[in-house]
Amino acid sequence: MLMANDIHVSTILFSLFILPSFFLHSTDGAATYNVLSYGAKSDGATDNSAAFLKAWSAVCAQSDAAVTMYVPSGSFLLHPTMFTGPCKSKSTVVQIDGNLVASSDYNLYEAAGYWLKFKNVQGLTFEGGQLDAKGSALWECKAQKTNCPDGARSLVFNDAKDIKLKGFTSLNSELFNIVIDTSSNVQVDGLNIQSAATSPNTDGIHVEQSSGVTITNTYIKTGDDCISIGQGTQNLWIEKVTCGPGHGISIGSLGKSANEAGVQNVTVKNVAFSGTTNGLRIKSWERSSNGFAKQILFDGATMDNVKNPIIIDQHYCPHNEGCPTENSGVKISNVVYKNINGTSATQVAVDFSCSASAPCQGISMANVQLTYKGQPAKSSCEHAFGSATGTMVPSSCLQSSSSSNRRLMAFVSNN
Ligand SMILES: *[C@@H]1O[C@H](CO)[C@@H](O)[C@H](O)[C@H]1NC(C)=O
Ligand SMILES: *[C@@H]1O[C@H](CO)[C@@H](O)[C@H](O)[C@H]1NC(C)=O
Numbered sequence: 427m428l429m430a431n432d433i434h435v436s437t438i439l440f441s442l443f444i445l446p447s448f449f450l451h452s453t454d455g456a457a458t459y460n461v462l463s464y465g466a467k468s469d470g471a472t473d474n475s476a477a478f479l480k481a482w483s484a485v486c487a488q489s490d491a492a493v494t495m496y497v498p499s500g501s502f503l504l505h506p507t508m509f510t511g512p513c514k515s516k517s518t519v520v521q522i523d524g525n526l527v528a529s530s531d532y533n534l535y536e537a538a539g540y541w542l543k544f545k546n547v548q549g550l551t552f553e554g555g556q557l558d559a560k561g562s563a564l565w566e567c568k569a570q571k572t573n574c575p576d577g578a579r580s581l582v583f584n585d586a587k588d589i590k591l592k593g594f595t596s597l598n599s600e601l602f603n604i605v606i607d608t609s610s611n612v613q614v615d616g617l618n619i620q621s622a623a624t625s626p627n628t629d630g631i632h633v634e635q636s637s638g639v640t641i642t643n644t645y646i647k648t649g650d651d652c653i654s655i656g657q658g659t660q661n662l663w664i665e666k667v668t669c670g671p672g673h674g675i676s677i678g679s680l681g682k683s684a685n686e687a688g689v690q691n692v693t694v695k696n697v698a699f700s701g702t703t704n705g706l707r708i709k710s711w712e713r714s715s716n717g718f719a720k721q722i723l724f725d726g727a728t729m730d731n732v733k734n735p736i737i738i739d740q741h742y743c744p745h746n747e748g749c750p751t752e753n754s755g756v757k758i759s760n761v762v763y764k765n766i767n768g769t770s771a772t773q774v775a776v777d778f779s780c781s782a783s784a785p786c787q788g789i790s791m792a793n794v795q796l797t798y799k800g801q802p803a804k805s806s807c808e809h810a811f812g813s814a815t816g817t818m819v820p821s822s823c824l825q826s827s828s829s830s831n832r833r834l835m836a837f838v839s840n841n
Pocket of ligand 1: 638660661662663691693
């Protein structure tokens with residue numbers, strides 16, 4: 427009797443527990459497309475690109491309010507795969523519980539130049555899981571030989587709009603991990619990006635020709651820039667990003683071409699750098715260009731053993747090749763640095779090396795405290811105009827833009 431009662435009660439409890447989740451699945455079910463139903467194999471060895479594209483076609487053709495392409499746990503090998511829109515639903519979700527892996531045979535990715543690409547998609551959330559591009563074989567090739575392929579970018583967005591990238595890990599990219607290009611309104615939150623400290627050109631996130639991108643709560647360890655900001659970037663917001671190892675957060679390289687779109691309205695807030703070569707950097711080619719970077723705010727950064735915590739470098743000319751004018755035309759103006767503290771790994775912690783023909787204008791600094799081996803660090807200025815307030819260690823070397831300076835600048839830029 428007692429026994430029967432027990433079973434009875436537990437059956438009821440069981441049903442109470444199971445039924446709601448069953449209904450959730452069935453209401454969701456109509457709009458959830460599991461890649462396994464399209465022939466995908468989670469064995470880490472079968473190329474799943476055709477299966478994923480079949481699932482994507484089904485997802486994209488579905489006009490429900492929300493549609494999900496689901497990747498369950500397991501390891502899914504993918505050759506270069508391009509997911510093209512537009513899709514019929516206004517809210518498409520790619521939900522990943524498993525691992526997407528690339529082949530370590532980098533020759534498979536060379537022709538495409540990407541591993542995974544979303545093109546012309548609007549209203550997409552890409553969420554969860556892990557992407558492992560297996561790039562170490564290519565890094566080793568590049569370390570030993572000169573004739574290696576360039577490699578592929580891991581996850582690329584082109585002509586995309588209203589995109590959310592949430593809570594996933596990107597490992598071992600051959601080149602840039604994540605690229606946001608010609609896109610708008612993209613929210614990147616809670617990513618974990620890791621490539622080896624010695625891996626070449628493995629930028630964490632690259633933004634270019636895009637507007638309204640936000641990058642928050644993200645950890646980046648890599649061999650190149652943690653975040654690189656290319657031409658035509660506007661209204662970019664970066665907050666709570668941790669970087670290192672890597673080359674820091676970099677606006678640039680700008681001004682490689684004579685004609686290029688400028689960078690405008692970039693906010694970098696409450697970021698942390700550890701053991702990086704640079705912290706907050708603006709970098710331009712030593713070539714003539716109509717490019718610019720303006721309305722830039724760096725507010726809140728901690729530096730732990732960073733080689734160049736604050737740097738503007740307008741003398742970029744790798745191998746001294748292809749920089750005929752010897753001056754950068756990129757105009758850098760209206761840049762604010764405030765609330766920045768910590769340790770520099772070199773004596774010069776603030777380095778403004780601006781262009782003689784396009785001096786930096788309107789740099790303002792407030793509350794900067796950077797030390798080198800327990801002593802105040804140093805600052806260095808070249809064609810850099812602006813002002814400083816509050817605590818300034820090292821003391822500022824910015825020139826105030828007095829009228830005589832303006833005349834001098836006019837003289838310089840006329841020559
Ligand atoms: C600058 O960008 C931010 C988003 O990062 C946006 O909210 C703000 O409106 C922009 N400001 C201007 C003047 O465009
Ligand atoms: C640096 O700034 C952070 C945030 O404002 C603060 O928590 C920390 O105590 C500061 N460190 C030093 C050494 O001033």
